[in-house]
Amino acid sequence: MGRNGEALKRAFVERARQIGFDTIRIAAPDSIPLAPERLKAWLEAGRHASMDWMADTAERRADPRVLWPDVRSVILLGVNYGPTGDPLATLAKKDRGSISIYARNRDYHDVIKGKLKEVAGFLASRASSDVKVFVDTAPVMEKPLAEAAGLGFQGKHTVIVSREFGNWLFLGAIFTTAELPADEPERNHCGSCRRCLDICPTNAFPAPFQLDARRCISYLTIEHKGHIPEELRPGIGNRIFGCDDCLAVCPWNKFAQASREAKLMQRDDLAALPLADLARLDDPAFRTRFSGTPIKRTGRDRFIRNVLIAIGNSGDAALADEAARLLDDPSPLVRAMAVWAVGRLLPREAIASLGAGRFEREEDADVRVEWSRALGIQEEVAA
Structure with missing residues (x-):
């Protein structure tokens, strides 16, 4: 060498x-x-x-x-x-969708x-x-x-x-194939700090240095193609694509710098997106809206699934209309989360009114389970 x-x-x-x-x-x-x-x-x-x-x-x-x-x-x-700013600032805006910094x-x-x-x-x-x-x-x-x-x-x-x-x-x-001088490895500098582990909303770290993707919000909102387990949905909050919590709280970020790569700098229009607007995206509009970004690869149905979970977690009854509009969506993935969202936001009488006819007509087993939970029909859930 x-x-x-x-x-x-x-x-x-x-x-x-x-x-x-x-x-x-x-x-x-x-x-x-x-x-x-x-x-x-x-x-x-x-x-x-x-x-x-x-x-x-x-x-x-x-x-x-x-x-x-x-x-x-x-x-x-x-x-x-x-x-350039606080990566977690959007989490407090419950009517907005939070997108991971890397995807903005x-x-x-x-x-x-x-x-x-x-x-x-x-x-x-x-x-x-x-x-x-x-x-x-x-x-x-x-x-x-x-x-x-x-x-x-x-x-x-x-x-x-x-x-x-x-x-x-x-x-x-x-x-x-070129032989180049190797650099010295870096040693771990975490010490006794647990900030990244303790902040995780879904407890995705069974132990330090171990990640269980099955509970990770980034995996669930981006890679996972099916229904997100019911017990994990509340922890997702308004995170509709990825999660920065464990990254953002690391003490070593005191040395972080804003990116100098223009193509990776945060776009303001992707920082805090109104959930009401996102819920109205059909497939062509979704593709156009997120063209060139990592968000596009999830596809419209998975993305709207995430948006509906955020709507269900918003506590904002005004957003229930957007969820109700999607109860007849062609995608079972979307319909199921629309049911879950209205079930979280509306009183039982309103849910029963929306379910009338829809529950009986529904052929997808997963959507029927969501209706059963929302309507309090325990027998259907058990079946």
């Missing part, structure tokens, strides 16, 4: 910073020996929920050399997406992948090496690798914490 490796690394880091990466570190391919066993235990506990691809790709995910035997260096790069602008996959390809091309030409680029879409354990590379440490909430940027980093990885 020697001087050539050091010089190549310096040139690469300089180029990566020019392109827009805020932090760059390098790990050896064999730097996460504990990852396979930890991943296996997490999967065996079922904490990956419905994300079956995690289990399907476990062998490749746990070891970079299985994913690509020729890899000699793993480069971890971070782009800061730090917010362009889809980060698109932004970062272009930058990664550019800087990877620079490395390939300089070192006459092969490269592979990854942005959260391949079986790569970016967080353990980032810790091994010294980019940050995995907090008790399992997210990478940077001493320079707090919790607000998007990660990308470049695998290369």
Whole structure:
């Protein structure tokens, strides 16, 4: 490796910073020996929920050399997406929908992948090496690798914490056949702090450094395709896409900076969206409204499911009309949460009036269960 490796690394880091990466570190391919066993235990506990691809790709995910035997260096790069204000401010506005900071602008996959390809091309030409680029879409354990590379440490909430940027980093990885000097790993700096664990509204952390996706609001509102369990809905509050609670309370955010990447800066029109307006979105309007953002990938039905949960949690009877309008929606996912929302906001007589005829006509079993609960028909629920 020697001087050539050091010089190549310096040139690469300089180029990566020019392109827009805020932090760059390098790990050896064999730097996460504990990852396979930890991943296996997490999967065996079922904490990956419905994300079956995690289990399907476990062998490749746990070891970079299985994913690509020729890899000699793993480069971890971070782009800061730090917010300009309080990430949790929207939670107090019960008639508004709260969207995670990361989703309040362009889809980060698109932004970062272009930058990664550019800087990877620079490395390939300089070192006459092969490269592979990854942005959260391949079986790569970016967080353990980032810790091994010294980019940050995995907090008790399992997210990478940077001493320079707090919790607000998007990660990308470049695998290369070039041999580059590895950086020193970062040690954990959580100490006795439990803020991220204690603030979680749905108790998604069974223990420090362990996340159960089945209870995580980010998973439930973004990845989960079906009905959200009834007992978890109240804790979701008005979070309609993702959750920033555990990130926002980390003490290391005192060093955080606002993002310098214009495409990732928070858009004001995505900060606190009126639930009444969102509930009226049909599929074309949804696609147009959220074009180019990560929100679009959930699809209209899942998104409106989330909006209706927020309406049900709002305590605002004026929003009941918006939920009632969706009782006949073509999507069972939407109809079920419309029933749940009116059941939370209206008196029993009004619910009975809305259910008259609808309950009898309903063919979807899950929607019928929601009607049964709302109407107090215990026999139907038990059936």
